[in-house]
Amino acid sequence: MFFLAADIPLCAATHLWHLLKVPQKKRHKAPRGGAAEQRRRQPRPDYGGGPTPLFDDTSSPGDPAYNQNQPQGGGAFYGGMAGQQILTDPMANMAMQYGSSLATQGKDVMEKHIDRFISISKLKYYFAVDTTYVGKKLMLLLFPYMHSNWSIRYNKEEPVAPRYEINAPDLYIPVMAFVTYILVAGYCLGTQNSFTPELLGMQASSALVWLILEIVVITMAMYILSVATDIKTFDLLAFCGYKYVGMIGILLGGMLFGSMGYYLALAWCSASMFFFLLRTLRLVILPDASHDMGGSGGNKGRTYLVLAIAVLQPVFMCWLTRHLIPNQN
């Protein structure tokens, strides 16, 4: 907040100066082309994602040039009286520019401060998904047996964004599946007439705690076994979060077909998740499995770690869904 307060007068002063210096004629020529050109001339923000940007830049309405020129073009084209009046008023223009510059300034300061704790560009990588990727990945999570190529393609030491590479871990599916799981759990409780709004919060809190515990335990195990991999905490979070997809399936099976359906869905989803994680983590955690089968202690530890992570998921899936299904028959 201090930065903001200190920067406002300076920024306002520079903008005033620019407004005074720029001749009025410039605002009237080719409004749309000018805006596009100005947008193109801006340096592309660095997403840290290789040559292809992770997202299309849709944030440009925030920049001053666009805001200033857009209504002008509309006004000049349609010849509206009110529009012209507002636009010829220099005060309105100045206020507009001042406001938008203020917003950009605040955004920059915020981003700088958040960047200190969590790297936004790294987090953006995990959310670079599109619809086809999500559909394919969901199919892969529930039916992983026919998939043959599990390796992640790399592009100059940088993993390819998830929407171009189905095997890359993303965080979009885990987050959405987590929220959906909470809602489905609430619905399950509702069908048993035991729903209260506080229960939703308790479900969310409890599921979150188990997830955190899982991550902490895995990280500790990796440290103690001195397994040095390039797997990041976000990757772990993604791999552990995929189990919520299976849990939603289990809950739906239990709701629709009773306890028989519950156990069938549990068996199927557990097996799929086990298989999926085994195949994926084998390549991530055992990168030197192909050329170093010497049987050193570290390699054995890695194998056990992969196995432990894969076994943990079905246990959690069972544990987090069991209490939501009524004991029929």
Place this chain on the structure above:
Amino acid sequence: MALGLYSLIEAALLCVNAIAVLNEERFLSKVGWATDTVSGFGEQPGMKSQIINLIRSVRMVMRIPLIIVNTITIVLLLLFG
């Protein structure tokens, strides 16, 4: 199942307390987990040396934060049960 975020924080605090309370001369050296048993570098650090390292780091880093957090927790528990 009633495991909320608050219980997680409390459990973590108790675990860190438990690690921090281990004394080097009185306890760890008698079990054979003293720091000087750690082998020199060059070879892959084993499981035991990693654990010893972790314990030592926790005790060193968390000493003052633990005092503060424990005080806050005790006061909160006294006030709100």
